[in-house]
Structure formats: structure tokens, C-alpha cells
Amino acid sequence: MENQEHQNDIFFSDEERQALYKTIFSRRDVRGQFKPDPIPDAVLSRVLYASHHAPSVGFMQPWNYVVVKSNEVKQKVHSGFRKAHEEAANMFDSEKSKIYRTLKLEGIIESPINICITCDRTRTGPVVIGRTAIDTMDLYSSVCAVQNFWLAARAEGLGVGWVSIINEEALQEALAIPKEIVPIAYLCLGYVSHFHNKPELESAGWLDRMPLEDLIYFDQWKNSKTSETSPLISQIKEDSDFPKING
């Protein structure tokens, strides 16, 4: 007899697993390729459900979704971006500042829908299972909801751009979000002309992708191993072109 409390299919087929990796490796932060095409409600509903099924500490589900289509509201957010962007440009040394100013960093106006994912830290009361020792856990839950949203959007052929160059206060003001609610991510959403093969900052030579094997320690911080001493490191080096699924 079937146990209704257990999932029936623990294992995924190779094709299913491959589809997840395809999503993860082809997801991009999109700034410049948005098309005005409307997003069907059936698609948006799926993406939002995916986000809503993120893990959350103590099952508190601290997120809300502010769906922005109003041009007036977008303009306010964009003005907050411009202010923060100008402040940021002056923080880099002159060479980096020059590159920085050429980068397209948001698609607030062009994307048909913007969505702000928030964190209500008071949801379900002051004491939350799993948030008693690390009080940022609720913020982290909303970030997981952002990542689920992003991946589902990618699988639906939708680009997502996370606008982080804006003060939280400017976002709160533009969207009438109360002080005690944290705006975790302001996302631009829309169909795109194309997805880049690589992150734009990588292609622009801003930074390289770090070799994964350099990021792995064993049992203690800084305790690294070589291919000679660790089969895992050897495997990771062997897999170094694994993510190039769009070749």
C-alpha cells in the first residue's frame, strides 16, 4: 500500500536531472535584452508558486510579492537606481569607474513586469523555530524564494535582472513598503531577445569565474587537497567543462 506521507518517486531520470542543470547553468542576470511582450498569467502563476515553495525557516514563509506594472512606480524606482548608481560610480578607482559607467545594469523600464520580493520578519510571531540562534535566517529564506523564482523564470524563457543598486529606503518609499519590511530583491522580469552564454561581468573581463576546486576545504578552513590526495578534487577538475551546456 502506498504511504501517502512519502513521495512516490525519490529518483529523477537522467533527463529530468539534466533539465535542472540546464536551468541552473543557463540562468543569467538580464539587464539589456528585455522584450515588451506580455507575460501570460498562467506562466507568472507557475513562477510565483515555484518561489512560494522555497524553504523557509520554521516554515514562516516570510515573503510577499509586489507586482509592479505602473509606469509611475517604475519611474520612481528608476530614479532611486540612478541616484545610487551615481554614488557607486565614484567609489571605484578611475579605470574601473570608466568601465562601470559603460555597463548596462538594470532593465526597470523596459521589462514589462517588476517584482519586489520582501521579508516580513514579524510573520508568525517573535520566536521562530530555527531562527533562535541565527537571526538572519528569515532574510535567507526570502533569498531562497528569489532563487526559485529566478530558476522557474529561466525555464519559462523569461529573463530576470536583480536590481541591487538602489537603497532599501528608496524601494520602500516607491512601493509604500513599511520600514519594518525588508525589500530583499527588486527583480525585472520579461521575455528576452537572447540569453548570454556567460555572465556579462565575466565576458567584460571584470572578473573571472573561480576554479571550483580552489573553493573547497576539508573538515577545517584552509585545509585544501590536490587531485593526488582527493578523488573529489580530481573529479571536479575533470568536470571543469561540465557547465558548458550551450557550447
Place this chain on the structure above:
Amino acid sequence: MENQEHQNDIFFSDEERQALYKTIFSRRDVRGQFKPDPIPDAVLSRVLYASHHAPSVGFMQPWNYVVVKSNEVKQKVHSGFRKAHEEAANMFDSEKSKIYRTLKLEGIIESPINICITCDRTRTGPVVIGRTAIDTMDLYSSVCAVQNFWLAARAEGLGVGWVSIINEEALQEALAIPKEIVPIAYLCLGYVSHFHNKPELESAGWLDRMPLEDLIYFDQWKNSKTSETSPLISQIKEDSDFPKING
């Protein structure tokens, strides 16, 4: 001619999209069903690559992975958990405290591998594109790496449990992580006897899953709509059993 800077396949098949949703909706926080079976390096390598391809602010890739197999280190972490767990139990009112004490909340010792995902806030220097206005963006990047890890693990048939009932200082001490590195998530990883159909806190009656339509606002905070006024809300209500993929 093919543009090598663009991805070739923007669109996913229905089957590929369905595989992503299956992963997202069947992912669980696993505490009690770990099996001791070893995890092949080929599998672990894939899961780590998926994590490493999370979005990161300014492409800073602030994460490291401390892979823990040592029983001595696990015991130290477990002792940190026990201390924080005891402190937590006393924070709930008496009825909730009674339930709390019956819950299995971690699988540190039973799971064959524990992995700590961290955030190095100094990586790539003091000024990071996209972190100039919101200084928690680097922490959020490491959380995205956690969520990618979790989803890839689920697709590989591996359970993941996030142990958050432990002070960051206790984690740093057990793993020799320097003060300036933030331990974002301590994860238990292993094959499992089964995955639960629902989050355990939901089954235990601790909290219900919130209706998604109650979490959606339009253009401004608290500006909600009904099925009558919003096709999106109507669609979301219609889709309310969408995530029950294991039926």
C-alpha cells in the same frame, strides 16, 4: 552563423520545465531519513558545480565549501547544536515548547557528509558592483548558492538538511573558520529512505502553507486584488493544487 556569445536554446521543452518544477516542489528539509550510503564523487561534483553557478553580486562568488566527514568535527558541531537547541526550547510558550522538544531537527551525525557554505565578504576587494547600496548582497549571493546546491541534491536523490540552530561562533570554532568569514549554511547531506510529501512542520500542524494569493500585492504594499479584479489572482487560485506533483 551561430552567435557564440548567445545561448542556442532559449526555450525549454514542457518536459524540461516540468522537471524543474518537480525538483522545486519535492525538495524537503531532511532531518531524520539519512542513510549511511556513500555519495559518489561524480555526484558531489555536480551538486557543487550547480551551487558554484549561483548568481553573485558583482560576480564576486563569495562562497567556500567546507566538506566535513570527520566524526570529531561533526561531534563538535552537534554539541553546538545541542546547546543552541536547549536555549531555544525555553523561548517557546509551554505548549509549543512541548512540541518543539519532540521534533527531530538535524541529521549531523547520521548523514555521511556535512557541508558548510560560507561568505567571504572581502573577496574581490572592498568595492563590489551591486553591493554599494545594499551591503547584505554578498550574503544573499551565498544563500543563492545554498538553494542551487539543495535543488541539485534533490534531483540527485540526495536529502539536504539546513542546521540553523547553532551559533555562528560555534560553527566558526568547530571548522576553524576565521571571524570575518560568515558561515551561511551548515548542511547535512546524504541519500534518504524517503522524502516527505509535505514539509514536516506543516504535517505536524505547526503552521499551514499560506495561500499564495494572500501574499501578492500590486504596485503598492497592501494593494491586493480579488479574482474578480485580477486575472492573475484568478489564475493563482485555479492553480492551487499545481504543486502536488507526488499526489
